[in-house]
Amino acid sequence: MKKDNSVQVYLRLLKYVKKYWPAFLVSVVGFAIYAGSQTAAAKWLEAFVDTVGSGQLDNRGMLALAVLGIFFIRGLGTFLGNYGLSYVARFVVHDLRTDLFKHLLLLPSSYFHKHSSGELLAKLTYNVEQVTGAATNALKVAIREGLTVLGLFGYMLYLNWQLTLLFLVVGPVVGVVVGFAARRMRGISRHVQKSVGNITASASEAIKGYQVVRIFGATDLEIDRFTKVSQQNRRQVMKMVVTQSVTTPLVQMMVAGVIALMTFLAMDPELIKEMTTGQFIAFISAAALMAKPVRSLTEISSMVQQGLAASESVFEVVDTPPEKDTGLHDPETVKGALEIKNVGFSYEVDGNKVLDNINLNIQPGETIALVGKSGSGKSTLAGMLPRFYDVTEGEILLDGENIQTYKLTSLRRQIALVNQQVILFNGTIAENIAYGSMANCPREAIEAAAEAAHVAEFVQHLPDGLDTLVGENGALLSGGQRQRIAIARAILKDAPILILDEATSALDTESERHIQDALDNVMQGRTTLVIAHRLSTIEKADRILVMEAGRIVEQGSHAQLLQHNGIYANLHRLQFSEVAVDHDSVSPSEQEPSK
Known part of the structure; x- marks a missing residue:
């Protein structure tokens, strides 16, 4: 300005x-x-x-x-x-x-x-x-x-x-x-x-990260940092x-x-x-x-x-210009066909390409999984669908229309999202499930979404049930419980496009199995983009894309990629050898007796 x-x-x-x-x-x-x-x-x-x-x-x-x-x-x-x-x-x-x-x-x-x-x-x-x-x-x-x-x-x-x-x-x-x-x-x-x-x-960072501050012995460091900025003031x-x-x-x-x-x-x-x-x-x-x-x-x-x-x-x-919203297309719902054509993207800060020449056709109801190392561009690609970032090269089409021709509210109405970092608001569990435009949903629909996401399993033990307050950003709940609420929110939205960004990362093995069943059901008939670190959660995906340095280097079904014996197969072997080591490290007394 x-x-x-x-x-x-x-x-x-x-x-x-x-x-x-x-x-x-x-x-x-x-x-x-x-x-x-x-x-x-x-x-x-x-x-x-x-x-x-x-x-x-x-x-x-x-x-x-x-x-x-x-x-x-x-x-x-x-x-x-x-x-x-x-x-x-x-x-x-x-x-x-x-x-x-x-x-x-x-x-x-x-x-x-x-x-x-x-x-x-x-x-x-x-x-x-x-x-x-x-x-x-x-x-x-x-x-x-x-x-x-x-x-x-x-x-x-x-x-x-x-x-x-x-x-x-x-x-x-x-x-x-x-x-x-x-x-x-x-x-x-x-x-x-x-x-x-x-x-x-300075205060916000230290207060939010108080556990990290204490466990890594940074109390004096943070006090010193805060003292310096306060002294400057x-x-x-x-x-x-x-x-x-x-x-x-x-x-x-x-x-x-x-x-x-x-x-x-x-x-x-x-x-x-x-x-x-x-x-x-x-x-x-x-x-x-x-x-x-x-x-x-x-x-x-x-x-x-x-x-x-x-x-x-x-x-x-x-005076800072808001998000560009010049689109006029405002459909009530879409089929969910996505076409990504020659897409490239780079952040303004350094200009380095995060995505480079991405081409992809996704049919309505198809489940696409994205895997790869951190920084390979998976989350950036997913973030382009709701236009959190706009392409710097190429275009993305939804049902044959460039997503930039859609009104932002209309485009985002078609998408449900579950992040790895769950955001909950200081209210009740029910209010966090029926959040935003879903606030007037019938109680029965909220309860059904909670049941499908296995929220009901832990809610029944709480004194106020779904009306229990979650605290600031869900501070009164465990990581797995917060994740289930976020999944319930996505289930309730019932959008034709679903983005799952490490959606089961905060769950223990038992919870993950239950949630995966729920996700398998909710993904039926929806175009789904899954970003996953645990390869066991995406074996049923229609296609798996392996990304590296902003490019798609391999794609195919789980079986095809294993047979190809490339990057995905190596990742799979590495993960499952780790699982085997973890299993073997359990003492015989801790293992279940054979039947």
Whole structure:
């Protein structure tokens, strides 16, 4: 994304405020009332001094009531201003955060490869909150203190315009100081937000992988890594504090200098003769009252710069192009015929070919198994069917139509997926089976899918059955149980195309046998792509493709490939010799007695 200038970013941010203009207007009115009460307080002081000086003590009742009135009006104005702007602020945070989250779910897979989850979570939490500094908090100070300064300045002009004009002398100097601080604050704010992302990423990795951290004795390493990123955050925040802390006293000293000069000049006998004692004291008091709002106005710069830096970070994500979805084809269902023609693929990062000249015809209902070493391109090829990755060469046809002509939602509606890394969401087992578009499935269908995937075997021992909570990513379940739930989810979807990426890898031998039976049934009549490490699970596949370095180097049935005596046959011999060794290593007392 090209960098927008500050004005463009700020105007874009204010569009989020614009939707809530009635509440914003209420806050402006409230702060106008507050500002008026400040000027009224200076006027009250004038009246009080003149009343005492003239001996008109009969007015003391009115003066006392005026104090109550001024503070009541000030309180009312403060409430309306703060509530109105807080209302706007929380909606801005909500809208911006929702827009960011919606867009994140539409971004291509390559974006998530380049950015850590911790960095993205920091944008959703910390950065969005920082945006409100520019969008609302800065406006609050600008309106409230700006109107207060205007009110007091107008009153002082009314009392003595010559002295009041001295305030205009310090204006340009203040502007130069604030401008310099603003540029520095913007740069530091970017570093602070990046450091927060690093903190989130470091903590997230260590917390999720706590078992690996402990078993490999990396506790001190992770603490040291977290301490370094936290220390970096502390240093950046302190740079921000120093910049702000130096700027504010400088501006205050400039304002104080003007007030001191005004005090000296105002006590000139010629000027005093033109003003009453009350007016003189009120003038000096009004000048002193301006010091706080002027100081607050100089602090707006830091809020705005933090907010703009955060806005750039958020808008950078929002402006990242989503997945390409130019397809118009939207069939309710498909037969499942797949044709892969001259397909090649390489990641943007290194440009190396992951897939090279893949050609394949798959008939509806056919089961194709992919085997090969890690990094041979199996998962990438499977990921191209739902368009998690788009081909860089060639094309993939579904029922004779290029998959890029299908709407993404329509294409993915035709595909069920079971990953090796099972993703479960913090809810019940039933909710994880009937996930997403299947949420309104009848209970009977969910139970049937659970039965078919052998989920019912362990669910019957749980106190709440299918309504048992699984915890974050299924933390309360075993790996095999999580895998069965994922398979049940795929069974319930009942899609014409099924992708099984190491779907039985987390199961023990007994569970695998049961699940394999269930998968054999669910694969009937469906075009199925199976990525498998255990060759015993794919012996019944219609065709087995052996991949190496992004190419298909062998293909055929299990029997044909064994007879061919190539790579597959070697893999098969290796695996089954390992199984035999494992079996022989079991002591006679552990083996079942012969019947």
